[in-house]
Amino acid sequence: MTTAIFLLFGSFAVLMALGVPIAFAIGIATTATFLLFMGVDQSLFIVAQQMASGLDSFTLLAIPFFILAGNIMNRGGIAMRLINFAKVLGGRLPGALAHCNVIANMMFGSISGSAVASAAAVGGVMAPLQKKEGYDPAFSAAVNIASCPTGLLIPPSATLIVYSLITGGTSIAALFVAGYLPGILMGLGLMIVAGVIAKRRGYPVAPRPALSEVMVAARDAVLPLGLVVIVMGGIISGVFTATEASAAAVLYTLVLALVWYREITIKDLPAILIESAVTTSVVLLMIGASIAMSRAMAFGGIPFAISDFLLGLSDNPIAILLAINVALLVVGTFMDMTPALLIFTPIFMPVVKGLGMDPVHFGIVMTLNLCIGICTPPVGSALFVGCSVGGTSIAKVIRPLLPFYAVLFGLLMLVTYVPDISLFLPRLLLGYQ
Structure with missing residues (x-):
């Protein structure tokens, strides 16, 4: 078992350090681990079978x-x-404009379900406006980077769907509803920090908008925000599943963009479909490889060994949960969100079950934790995109990000140790027990 642990994670770390794409690094490390227990043909067959069946x-x-x-x-x-x-x-x-950036990321991210898409779309629009108003580009990028993951907590969220799949059927509706309060608190916390910094630096306050401008902006936002009502309303009421809701989301956005706003045409659809297919293939390849790795860990008894180790360190739930959070924060600095979720959920799930922690609560804790990871170097995808659209470098943006990191870590501790923040709405709206 010890050999399996060192071979699996050691070879994976070496391959990552060599710059091997993460999906291939996971697949190679998994195959090498299976070779400890069986022949080459059997190992290759099991890895391929697990990847195919995991995606089915x-x-x-x-x-x-x-x-x-x-x-x-x-x-x-x-x-x-x-x-x-x-x-x-x-x-x-x-x-x-900093508050506008946070609020826009909360709204767009919750609808698109992608932190990277939110960072690119919102940051690409806001960066020139903030520069024109005299904002430091590094500060503007830091606000955008820290706030773009809010949409991974505020549903619909593909991350929570993956978590539900890994845990064997944790209610997607309960996970979606549970993400609202932490996601909103995340946005509000970032706005407080941004407001304090902006006041100290004397950044401008926007003039009071005319009533007509408010009405126009609200009217234009009604239909986009209606997608959340349709998706979440349909899931909570039981009209359709999360998968059916995602198809409804495509139909709704297509009608909105193609027919109502007419900002895209039929000729634009092939490029949009190809871009979506490429993104999907990358995500699903990582999911398939990570599922195979989870199988290798289960075959070698790794999750239970780590569980026994953590539970043997202390019988204090506060200390164990802190250790799990620190481990996930470290993992998030070098691993993208989806493979980290797929690999480490099976490892830590036996531990939190032993502590009596609700799986919905743990799903929100893991997601929030890994949201911080995609904002941190060296592998943070949101960090790279935010710096690119903000016209600044990672070296310059790290210092302005530090107060935002502090708020995010404080919120993580609050959500970890106060389960009602995550479970209040599922219990209220869904009767979740």
Whole structure:
């Protein structure tokens, strides 16, 4: 078992350090681990079988549909309408454009379900506006980077769908509803930090908008925000599943962008479909390889060994949960969100079950934890995209990000040790027990 642990994680770390793409690094490390227990032919067969069977899931169909819906929204002018509405909501606060950035990321991210798409769409629009108003580009990029993952907590979220699949059927509806309060608290915490910094630096407050401007912005945002009502309303009421909701999201955004706003045409659809297919293939390849790795860990008894080790360190749940959070924060600095979720959920799930922790609560804790990871170097995808659209470098943006990291870590501790933040709404709306 010890050999299996060192071979699996050691070879994976070496391959990552050599720059091997993460999906291939996972697959090679998994195959090498199976070779400890069986022959070459059997090892290759089992890895391929696990990847294929792991992807043979109706639930996973939600991921390409939500990716497609997000790309349609990005091309269809929906992001700009949400940004205009965000300007109205945050315009009178110190550092108005910074608050607009956070609010727009919360709205667009929750609809698209992608932190990277949100960072690119919202940051691409906001960065020139903030530069024109005298904002430090590094500060503007830091606000965008820290706030773009809010959409991974505020549903619909492909991340929570993957978590449900890994845990063997944790309620997607309960996970979706559970993400609202932590996601909103995340946005509010970031706005407080941005407001304090903006006031100290004397960044401008937007002029009071005319009533007509408010009405126009609100009217333009009604239909995009209606997608959340349709998706979440349908799931909570039981009208359709999360996968069916994702297909409804594609239809709704297509009608909105193609027919109502007319910002895209039929000729634009092939490019949107190809872009969505490429993104989906990358995500699903990582999921398939990670599922095979999870099987290798289970075959070698690794999750239970780590569980016994952690539970043997202390009988204090506070200390154990802190150790899990620190481990996930470290993992998040060098591993993308989806493979980290797929690999480490089976490892830590026996531990939290032993502590009596609710799986919905743990899903929100893991997601929030890994949201911080995609904002941190060296592998943070949101960090790279945010710096690119913000016209700054990672070296320059790290220092402005530090106060935002502090808020995110504080929120992580709060959500970890106060389960009602995650479970209040599922119990209230769904009767979740």
